[in-house]
Amino acid sequence: MPMVGLGTWKIPREEAQNVVYEAIKVHGVRHIDCACDYGNEKEVGLGIKQAIDEGVVTREDLWITSKLWNTYHRYEHVLPAAQKSLSDLQLSHFDLYMIHFPISLKFVPFEERYPPEWIHDPKAEMPRLELDFGAPTHMTWKAMEELVDQGLSRFIGVCNFNVQHVMDLLSYARIKPYANQVELHPYLSQLPLVDFCQRQEIKVTAFSPFGSASYVVFGMDYGLNRGLLDDATVRGIADKYGRTNAQVLLRWSTQRGIAVIPKTSNLNHLAENMNVHDFTLSEEDVSMLFSYCLSANTSLLYRWTLSLVLTRIFASITLVSSASSWEKRFQSLIKCL
Numbered sequence: 001m002p003m004v005g006l007g008t009w010k011i012p013r014e015e016a017q018n019v020v021y022e023a024i025k026v027h028g029v030r031h032i033d034c035a036c037d038y039g040n041e042k043e044v045g046l047g048i049k050q051a052i053d054e055g056v057v058t059r060e061d062l063w064i065t066s067k068l069w070n071t072y073h074r075y076e077h078v079l080p081a082a083q084k085s086l087s088d089l090q091l092s093h094f095d096l097y098m099i100h101f102p103i104s105l106k107f108v109p110f111e112e113r114y115p116p117e118w119i120h121d122p123k124a125e126m127p128r129l130e131l132d133f134g135a136p137t138h139m140t141w142k143a144m145e146e147l148v149d150q151g152l153s154r155f156i157g158v159c160n161f162n163v164q165h166v167m168d169l170l171s172y173a174r175i176k177p178y179a180n181q182v183e184l185h186p187y188l189s190q191l192p193l194v195d196f197c198q199r200q201e202i203k204v205t206a207f208s209p210f211g212s213a214s215y216v217v218f219g220m221d222y223g224l225n226r227g228l229l230d231d232a233t234v235r236g237i238a239d240k241y242g243r244t245n246a247q248v249l250l251r252w253s254t255q256r257g258i259a260v261i262p263k264t265s266n267l268n269h270l271a272e273n274m275n276v277h278d279f280t281l282s283e284e285d286v287s288m289l290f291s292y293c294l295s296a297n298t299s300l301l302y303r304w305t306l307s308l309v310l311t312r313i314f315a316s317i318t319l320v321s322s323a324s325s326w327e328k329r330f331q332s333l334i335k336c337l
């Protein structure tokens, strides 16, 4: 798997063919990260096809990843879901097909909605996410393994799996996961998970390598309201090497054996992102970026502790005030705290 790929989440459909074609032709991209959920596999497929038809690359030169969406975790839905992605991408096989999340959602037929996304019925009076408890991961994985047997994917993998998920999977897997794709950047270094996966010879791919830049609009970026692309400390390091923040953030992972799949629709950014192999960050600078994780985690820990304390205080107020005697109230309070 090439260490730097192109992420395709949020590349608008109308731009995807050209971005992918130019990425392959002009910028030497050989690894493309796709998914049913990104809603643009047809257009990404057109870009790949154009590059192959014009003789820019052969299929064998490329590494194409796609992902099984959460609504297709039941054994019988895995093959049709993989075939649908292959057909949209106009490919005969994936290099890597991954379980997108360790979360099973209630099935939505293709003809009803594709991609189905998270909410089961967006038109319902109370639209909500509906979990499917009838799709255990071991059955999903069995169907994934059969994709390899049938030549539909060279390798299979997982995304967003923690150490316990991977340990459980390894207890029954006939075919080991090739890679685990997880959010990874200096705010979220995932050190224990990376260490565990690498010891098990499972590759790690970092998504959102710029510090959740894509999640800022959703307010899901650790509340910091910025990624690391404009960060002054990262810039200080970047200046030392005559590089950009983006390049430093990518190199921070790749030089530790972690693949990266930054998304961009901007071909200048793409050129930058592909040009990260010819410098090495010093150990001191690598460590400096790890310190972000500690401070981000510290602030998360602080918020988590605060919310736990507040919850307990509210619980104790409720219980204590509903207890009939002072003695009972005191016992309730001790139990709560």
Ligand SMILES: NC(=O)c1ccc[n+]([C@@H]2O[C@H](COP(=O)([O-])OP(=O)(O)OC[C@H]3O[C@@H](n4cnc5c(N)ncnc54)[C@H](OP(=O)(O)O)[C@@H]3O)[C@@H](O)[C@H]2O)c1
Binding pocket: 006, 007, 008, 009, 010, 033, 034, 100, 159, 160, 181, 182, 206, 207, 208, 209, 210, 211, 212, 213, 214, 215, 229, 246, 247, 261, 262, 263, 264, 265, 266, 268, 269, 270, 272, 273
């Ligand atoms: N498995 C999963 O659950 C999962 C979840 C999320 C993402 N992913 C994958 O990981 C990929 C990347 O993650 P992501 O999209 O969340 O975030 P990302 O790659 O960390 O950040 C993307 C943002 O960075 C900007 N950008 C890219 N290169 C830049 C550069 N050199 N200089 C300045 N800005 C730059 C992009 O804007 P421009 O387009 O304007 O350059 C975009 O706004 C996704 O596309 C997807 O393939 C997987």
